[in-house]
Amino acid sequence: MTAIADWIAFALERLPELWLRTGEHLLLTGVSTGAAIVAGIPLGICAARVRWLRSPLTGAVGILQTIPSLAMLAILLALLGRIGAVPAIIALTLYALLPIVRNTLAGLEGVSPEVVEAARGIGMTPGQRLRLVELPLALPVIVAGVRTAAVVSVGIATLSAFIGAGGLGDFINRGLALSNTDLILLGAIPAAVLALIVDGSIAALQWGASPRRSSATPLAAAVERVARPLAVASPLVLLLAGGVAYLASSGSLAGSPWSAAVGGGSTVRIGSKNFTEQLVLGELMAQLVEARTDLRVERRFNLGGTMICHGALVSGGIDLYAEYTGTALTAILERDGTSDADQAYETVAREYRERFAAQWLEPFGFDNTYAITVRRSDAEARNLRTVSDLVSVAASLRAGFTAEFSERPDGYAGLQEAYGLAFGEVRDLEPALMYQAIARGEVDVVAAFATDGRIAAFDLQPLEDDRGFFPPYQAAAVIRTAALQAHPELADVLGLLAGVVDDTTMQRLNYEVDEEGRTPADIARDFLEGRGLLEPDR
Amino acid sequence: MISLWHVTKAFDPTEPPAVDDVSFDVRRGETLVLLGSSGCGKTTLLKLMNGLLRPTSGRVEVDGEEVGSQDPISLRRSIGYVFQGIGLFPHMTVEENVGIVPRLLGRPPDERRLRAHELLRVVGLDPAAHAERYPEELSGGQQQRVGVARALGGDPECLLMDEPFGALDALTRDTLQQELIELREELQKTIVFVTHDIFEALTLADRIAVLHEGRLEQIGTGEELLRSPATDFVHRLFARPAEQLAAFGDVL
Numbered sequence: 001m002t003a004i005a006d007w008i009a010f011a012l013e014r015l016p017e018l019w020l021r022t023g024e025h026l027l028l029t030g031v032s033t034g035a036a037i038v039a040g041i042p043l044g045i046c047a048a049r050v051r052w053l054r055s056p057l058t059g060a061v062g063i064l065q066t067i068p069s070l071a072m073l074a075i076l077l078a079l080l081g082r083i084g085a086v087p088a089i090i091a092l093t094l095y096a097l098l099p100i101v102r103n104t105l106a107g108l109e110g111v112s113p114e115v116v117e118a119a120r121g122i123g124m125t126p127g128q129r130l131r132l133v134e135l136p137l138a139l140p141v142i143v144a145g146v147r148t149a150a151v152v153s154v155g156i157a158t159l160s161a162f163i164g165a166g167g168l169g170d171f172i173n174r175g176l177a178l179s180n181t182d183l184i185l186l187g188a189i190p191a192a193v194l195a196l197i198v199d200g201s202i203a204a205l206q207w208g209a210s211p212r213r214s215s216a217t218p219l220a221a222a223v224e225r226v227a228r229p230l231a232v233a234s235p236l237v238l239l240l241a242g243g244v245a246y247l248a249s250s251g252s253l254a255g256s257p258w259s260a261a262v263g264g265g266s267t268v269r270i271g272s273k274n275f276t277e278q279l280v281l282g283e284l285m286a287q288l289v290e291a292r293t294d295l296r297v298e299r300r301f302n303l304g305g306t307m308i309c310h311g312a313l314v315s316g317g318i319d320l321y322a323e324y325t326g327t328a329l330t331a332i333l334e335r336d337g338t339s340d341a342d343q344a345y346e347t348v349a350r351e352y353r354e355r356f357a358a359q360w361l362e363p364f365g366f367d368n369t370y371a372i373t374v375r376r377s378d379a380e381a382r383n384l385r386t387v388s389d390l391v392s393v394a395a396s397l398r399a400g401f402t403a404e405f406s407e408r409p410d411g412y413a414g415l416q417e418a419y420g421l422a423f424g425e426v427r428d429l430e431p432a433l434m435y436q437a438i439a440r441g442e443v444d445v446v447a448a449f450a451t452d453g454r455i456a457a458f459d460l461q462p463l464e465d466d467r468g469f470f471p472p473y474q475a476a477a478v479i480r481t482a483a484l485q486a487h488p489e490l491a492d493v494l495g496l497l498a499g500v501v502d503d504t505t506m507q508r509l510n511y512e513v514d515e516e517g518r519t520p521a522d523i524a525r526d527f528l529e530g531r532g533l534l535e536p537d538r
Numbered sequence: 539m540i541s542l543w544h545v546t547k548a549f550d551p552t553e554p555p556a557v558d559d560v561s562f563d564v565r566r567g568e569t570l571v572l573l574g575s576s577g578c579g580k581t582t583l584l585k586l587m588n589g590l591l592r593p594t595s596g597r598v599e600v601d602g603e604e605v606g607s608q609d610p611i612s613l614r615r616s617i618g619y620v621f622q623g624i625g626l627f628p629h630m631t632v633e634e635n636v637g638i639v640p641r642l643l644g645r646p647p648d649e650r651r652l653r654a655h656e657l658l659r660v661v662g663l664d665p666a667a668h669a670e671r672y673p674e675e676l677s678g679g680q681q682q683r684v685g686v687a688r689a690l691g692g693d694p695e696c697l698l699m700d701e702p703f704g705a706l707d708a709l710t711r712d713t714l715q716q717e718l719i720e721l722r723e724e725l726q727k728t729i730v731f732v733t734h735d736i737f738e739a740l741t742l743a744d745r746i747a748v749l750h751e752g753r754l755e756q757i758g759t760g761e762e763l764l765r766s767p768a769t770d771f772v773h774r775l776f777a778r779p780a781e782q783l784a785a786f787g788d789v790l
Contacts, residue, residue, distance in 0.1 A: 118625025121590060122639055122688070123614030132638075136629045 010182045020249040022190055024166035026242025028085065029153045029198065030235075032092030036149055040097045041142065044104020045130065058105065061098045069095075069159045070304065077163055077308055083300070083317040088157070088165035095156055096149035103145025107138025140206065147202045154195040158187060162304030164271070164312065168194070173302040177274045178513060178520075179432045201234040208232035266294065268487060271309050271318035272301040275431045276513045276520070277368060277451060277475075277506065281322040283524035284501075285477060285494060291534045292493045305404060306331055313480060314356050320479035320490075323360075324368060326471035328352070328478075330410035341367070341472035357481045361491065362498035363474040366451055366506040370405065370470050371462035372415070373448040375438060379461040386466040390445070391421055399423040400443035402431050410471055411447070418469040435460070451503055453511020496533050539696060539728050540564040540587055545596035547582055555594065556582045558752035564696075569722060569729040571739040573775075574749035580732045581622065583749075584698050587730065588617045600696075615639055618689030618697040618727075622704060624681050626673040632658070632684050633669040639691035657687040660725075662717055679710035686718075696728040703738070715741055736779050748772050 011018065040061075047057045067075070072094065076087035111134050119129040135142075158169030168187040175183030208231030268289060272282035279301055286297045300318050303309050310332055312318045328348040329335050338344050349360040372387050379385070382393060390397070405411040406428060415421055423445065429437055435454040438446045448455055448462065450473075455462060477494050484490055501509075509527060512518050528534045541563045548555035557579040564570045572580040585591040586598050589610040598605045600613065626635050634641075636657050637650035645653070655665035661683040673681055682702055689697055703711040715738060722729060733739055739746050740760045748755040748763065748771070756768040764780075767773035 114621065114623035114625045115627060117590075118619075118621050118623075118627070121588065121614060121619040121621060121625075123611050123616075123642060123692075125611055128642060133627055133629075137627075 007182055007185060011186055014186060016249045018186065018190065019245040021166060021168045021170055021187070022194065023242045023244070023246025023249065024170075025154070025157055025168045025191065025194060026239060027246060028088055028092060028157045028160055028165060028167050029150060029194075030239040030242060032089045032157075033096050033146065033150045033153050035089065035093040036096030036100050037146060039093070040100030040145075040149075041104050043097070044101045044142075045108065047101065047105045048108040054105070058102060061101045064094045065098045069156050070162060073159065073163050073304070074307070077311050081311065081315040083164040083303065083308060083312040083315070085160075085165045087163055088160035088167075092153045092157055092160070096153050099145040099148040099152070100142070101145075103141050103148075104138065107141030107145075108134055110141060111137045140210075143202065143206045147199055150198045150202060151195045154191060154198055158191050161302060162274070163308055164300040164303050164317065170302065173274055173304075174279075176430065176432050177279060177302060178276060179436075180517070197238065198235075201238050204231035204234045208234075267296045267298055268320070268483060268490065269298040269300055269318045271303055271312055271321035272299075273306065273309055273321075274302045274304055275449075276510050277449065278322060279520040280506075280509050280513060280523055281364070281475065283520045284497060284528065285320070285322070287521070287524050287528055288493055288496060288533060289490065291528075292496075293487070293489050295487060295490075313358060313478060316480065316482075319483035320477050320494075322364070322475050323478045324473040324475050325363075326369065326410060326473040327408075329471055331408050334409070338471055339468035341474055344472050345474060345476075352478065353481070359479050359481055359484055361477040361479060361494050363476040364497055364501040364506075365499040366501050366503045367472050367474050368449050368451040368506065369465070369473040370411075370447045371450040371455070372465070373438070373446050373455060373460045373462045374444060375441075376459045376461040378444065379463070384461070384463060386464040387415075387419055387421070387469070388466050390463065391419055394421050395424045397423050397444040398425040398427065398442075399445040399447075400427045400429040400434055400437050401447050402434065403428050405447045410469075415469060418467055451506040451510060452514075453507050453509075454514050456507065457511055457515050500531060500533075539566045539601065540730070541597075541599040541602075542583070542586075543597040543599070545583075545586060545593045545598055547579075547586060547591060548594045555752055557586070557593075559596070560749075560752075560754045561596075562747055562754060562757050564728060564730055566695075566728055567726060568744040569731060569742055571743035571746045572730065572732045572749060573734070573736065573739045573746050575734050577751075578749040579752040580749050581700055584619075584700050584730060584732055587698060588614050588619060590614075615642060615692045616694050616696075618692065618694040620682075620685050620689045620697065620699040620702045622700040622702070622732075624673075624685045624702075624705075626681055626684055626688070628673055630672075631669065632663075632671050632673065632676070633665070635673065635684055636687045636691055638688060643692060653691065654687075657690050658684075660690065660721065661687045663687070677710075678706050679714060682706065682714065686721075690725070694727070696730070699729060699731045701732050701734070704733070704735075711738075718742065736776065748775060 043057060043061070047054045069091070072091045073087060076091055077083060080087050080090075115133060115137065116129070119133045124132065157167050158172055160167050161169035161173040168191045171183050171187030175181065175187065208228040270282055270286050270289070272278040282299065282301050286299055289295055290297050300312070303312060306327055309318070309321050309323070313321060325341070325344040325348050329338070329344055333348065333351050335347065345360065345363065352358045352360055372390070374384055384390060401412055406426065412426065427443060429443070429446070434446045434448070435452070435458050437443050438460065439458040448460065450462065477497070479490065479494070509523050512523050513520055542561050545557055545560050546555050547557040560579075560583065572583060574580050582591060586593055587600065587605070589605045589608070592606060600608070600617070605613065627638070630638070633651065633654045636654040640650045640653050655669060658665045658668060663680060663683055668676070668680070673684065676684065685702065703714050706714065719742065731742055743760060745757060745759055746763055747757040750771050756763060756772045763772060764776055767776065
């Protein structure tokens, strides 16, 4: 019981943000379902009318449905070149098409042939037949499709947070990044409740709009006269409530993608990837800018990976985020890695300036390279010290890699080549779950982040990269040149972080978030205050 | 009023045609019954008359003009059609069903309403009790009265009725038949009435057209058909019920 009470207290503390995220969630769902209705019903009508269109149309919307949600978001990000609400709404709209198109078709085909013949026989034009007879009679089936679409949208919209579109998924995403179950539930429970409410409100609309039967008693009829209009209006009221909740709470909270349009020139948008260190770095930069400039900061944290952050930076969806030299070199510039840290930094700084109109600021002072890591007990028992020591035993080991590590050229593929290494089994793991998985013995080897506080906390042993395979991963702020020109003070302010976060400091900050359950915002404030960085220069 | 010239309609070239070289006239103001067993082509003939179907060959004329050259929408609005399955619109009230053709013709709501109530009284339904109801709340007989009222909505000169009373019980059917006779006197409409029921045909018809396997066997008054059947089929068609009636008379 206390666990539940604690969680409720936790949720109440975050009530303003909960309203904001719920409002965003409703707007995402409402706008996309609306768009799917506007597009899907005509498509369904075409499929019903034009026989040869039927299979290709239903097939096409069916295929859309089979694209995994994250892949869909990534594809749209690549096509549109921007993050935020727009690609999320387009993705949700595409998913919502199938049930609406299919039910429109089924509804129209289900209209009794006698009634259709009567409509023709008394002289209705095809348009009148559709409008006056077929659509009204198909409506219950169509509305059932809309309900399905809306409920599915509420669920899928939780993934929109990956591309910075906000919504309740933001809590889930943050919870996953921080291994914080309370936060995950803060997104998941309201999302489930919202799904029920959305479903109920569309059901109410359907009841409210259905033909009135005259058999009701006078009292029931009087109640119905009041209740029906309310029921019909309920989905709209819900959407408006979402808008109001959003507007009322967005004033006090920055960082919603929906406010981007009114952001204006005095706002700087700071992004981050979806793991602890990135959130801490994001907070460090955000709080410093807030304390030492007049700029408003919009936090677009927890974006779903390097490509999404980079895409957002290039398209102006964000103004800056913290990137690692090795990542930029291999994953973005697609160059071969180098073991020379200075050379790596110079290369990415030059290439970014020329190709992406973005500047690398001075590194923070730590190198978060990948570290091939085993349990300390295994390291001692098998006498493992370097990655080369793994080669002879690799076939009997199970490796757990993040999806990104498995894919990147400076990840597993390159590692195999450089060391002649092949593990017996490779599993995909979420970054947040990787350390638990190895600690529990579910895997034997992980590619950990060198600055991760959990390496020490979980009694793990990083192995030395004796062939110098992993490029240096110095972290630094990357900022759009345009943003730097608009706000030249940013260079000086962010420059205060140069060289002040070394490997052990970063490990400690990460550890405090991951294992002591403190928020990145708290950690960042303590650190900045401790270094006296928040006080203005005299 | 309506003329058919050597009309043939084949749905499938490999099958015998549904209507095979049929010619006759429907005279203004008469009630012509198309009589035949199921599959004889009588419903097909009705649909050819208001352009729901096009003849494979031959001509169908309404008011001296070929159906194919008329605008099918305004033609259908000017011909009342009562459907075999009634075909009332289940999502519309009785009033809305009856007022549908005036609505299609762009009449204002008040006028539609008055017209619908007037027509409901014509078919023997009290508007106060029935206008706001939905078809599913009515009995079969009431539904078919609404069907007739709807067919009269555009004040057509001609009514096409496709076995309108086929699904009703004998008593209701008898009542509706009598009402239709009265209605006909009152409204002076031309009626083409399809049935497979010989007694219904004899009760309602000024003239009867007997159809068999898509061909017109004979057309004439009931008396002519009974006294001088033109074909063996017509003879047999009436002989058997006549025997039954005679036997029934003997018992009485």
